[in-house]
Amino acid sequence: MSEKTTNQKAWLLVAPVVILVAFNALIPLMTVVNYSVQETFGDNVFFWEGMKWFEDVLHSERFHASLLRQLSFTGIILAIEVPLGVAIALTMPKKGPWVSVCLVLMALPLLIPWNVVGAMWNIFALPDIGLLGKMINGLGIDYNFTQQPMAAWFTTILMDVWHWTSLVVLLAYAGLCSIPDAYYQAARIDGASRWAVFRFIQLPKMKRVLTIAVLLRFMDSFMIYTEPFVLTGGGPGNTTTFLSIDLVKIALGQFDLGPAAAMSLIYFLIILLLSWIFYTLMMRNEEQ
Amino acid sequence: MANITLNKIRHSYTADIEKSGDWALKEMDVVWQDGGAYALLGPSGCGKTTLLNIISGLLVPTEGRVLFDDRDVTDLPSDQRQIAQVFQFPVVYDTMTVFDNLAFPLRNRGMAPDMITARVHEIAQMLDLEEVLNNRASGLTADGKQKISLGRGLVRSDVNVIMFDEPLTVIDPHLKWLLRSKLKELHQQVKATMIYVTHDQTEALTFADKVVVMHDGVVVQIGTPVELFEKPNHTFVGHFIGSPGMNLLPCELHNGEPRFEGHTIGVSAPFKMPQPNAQLQIGIRPEFVRFAEQGLPVDIVKVDDVGRYRIVETRINNQTIKIVSPEGISIPADKAHIRFEQESTHLYADHWILT
């Protein structure tokens, strides 16, 4: 790739994006910061509170619990979706009429509005009228996701796997398709085993797309709101109340703007920090 | 080490071959002698890579058998054939070091580690890769990577044949020459059969002892560079090899003698009578056309000075004849007479030489 030239006029080309995103990001962010350091009792009267809300949030058990739930959820779905997605991409046909069929059907869940996903899984998993609920109970397992925390978790995770594994599949498949045939032929001549082909050819070539897949899945699962909210409403109890759900409860339900804003900022910073760590770790790995 | 025999090989990529008759390779019998340096030469799409993949076992031919000496390997997978192949674009295992890349085929075959180390160092020395042995392969330049691909073939001492599929396509011009002489040198050292696929006649003629010329799915001639030059078996060899290519002049037979534009032309050897409706051509390389006092009267159209010789384009009744004229010979200004050297003048019927 040829070298980039230095040209400050390029800012003119970037300007529309900067203005648009700044309008959307900076003004609301300032609002949030503003709330996070003040107390209000309505009527637009505010009192300076300093770091009080931040300290409250950081020491609140409620926040710790949501954060822990959030981390567990994200960890579990990453551990399932990434290997599963790669495995399915590996078994997909490379050419022929089935490729389009597979891709179209697999991409379908990605384009369903998130609340419809939640609603769909709700009626799919209901123990009395849902196909899944009926099936599990038919196997002799007592299953009711509206009352049992374990069942609620199981259903939420299954829903997320259903919803998002295809994204990993598509990215991994694209990575696989970009490997020239000569690599496979060379490996055959070199007598490489199936595992060696995966380990030394396919995995390295998929690294870039997998980095993106992990980052996207991490960020999106960490921000998940609509699907579990529609499916379980955060319940039973608080067992599936993830960070976003908790945040909306505090901000819009109880209208505690100060703590909600402080929590928002902490939440945002956690995502930024973790994404940055992921990103640098993977990139450093690549450079070695 | 073995002779490789292709016995009545035919191949088609279309499933329903009986209907379409769309053969990528038409029937051929070829024997590759053990230890030979072969070039497989032909334009893009003539079936060179198909032939190569049949030998390496990446393709199973639709018909015919592949024999390594007397052993039938037609259905044997690539890794059991003891062959090596270097591809057009360098194939290296990015995450491994150069050393691991070279050791990979040996490890897959379960060789003892100390023997692997010794062998890899030996090959690295041949290829001038010793200094980078511990570097990551992904950081190397294209020619370095291509050397690794080559090295992965060479490390196995038991290879029957090493095949090169246009290996210098992505190499810078000034390195091409270096790598090509390296290959030649390696062939002398390891004595393995090498088959070098290319569409570039210079590459083919400088590398190979024997050149196999392919055209449209058919092997049209196998011969030394000199044979291809002096006695092309097929008009395709005539015009594809040589610069400029052979002059091909339509002719007819008169009393058993070929006549071109009313002049009787003497050809190299007595020939069998062709089929009555065959298309007859006289083939003569520009190098073997001379200016003379008498002979074919031609108009001189153009003279190109290309350094050590000149290419003269002449015309007789819309028929162009090119002449390569060495320096120091004066070229007539406008009209001239030319003469063909009889030993190098051949007669072709339907593109194949008449003997």
Next chain:
Amino acid sequence: MKSFKWLAPTLYILFLMLPIYWLVTMSFKTTNEILGGFSLWPQEFTIANYVTIFTDPSWYIGYLNSITYVTINTIISVSVALPAAYAFSRYRFLGDKHLFFWLLTNRMAPPAVFALPFFQLYSAVGLFDTPIAVALAHALFNVPLAVWILEGFMSGVPKELDETAFIDGYSFWRFFIKIFIPTIAAGIGVAMFFCFMFSWVELLLAKTLTSVDAKPIAAIMTKTASTSGYELGLLAAAGTLTIIPGAFVIWFVRHNIAKGFALGRV
């Protein structure tokens, strides 16, 4: 082993289709049948649910609203992202790396964090309850994504293309529109696909920024679920209908979807 390779994708697709099948089945059942018991397919086949949706403006207007803001968002996002991506792929300028990273951080902002401030911001500028508000709000995460995807595609186009065009006397914008944009058409397609996707599926912001006039279909559904009791058949029919635009869009890009993911550095 080879002959069983089709099994994994087949089972996976089957798993994907099951909940969708259940949704579609329900949409053809009567409310009585749904609540009355369990059946694998509709015993009394009815299209009454669909008839309701297509005849009641408070339902079908939701589709129009959704499609309106998704379309506006896709057009805005891609058209502002195009020049920016070009700048990032071709030039070095003051703060370019930081700017790129800052853009990406917005993709990481949880919509829940921004819901309330957005509500206040768009109320203040008088755009509340218009499709434009939703379209602009969605630009927050779609613009960075579009820039990212397009930058990947553009970096794959050799710079010589630009230089040749400028030597041939093209002005920047003429070159950009006549030559460059057609060259990366596949990338634009992929970027639009993603913008469409994320705008179409998002609900939290869309719901927060609308009340009556611009309410998206997804929000109308949630309202139905809570107010009109348990009209599951209607809900399922509405849900089924929201799958159709997505399926339609995928069908259009099916040949480019794998290529698109791979070609860009996405």
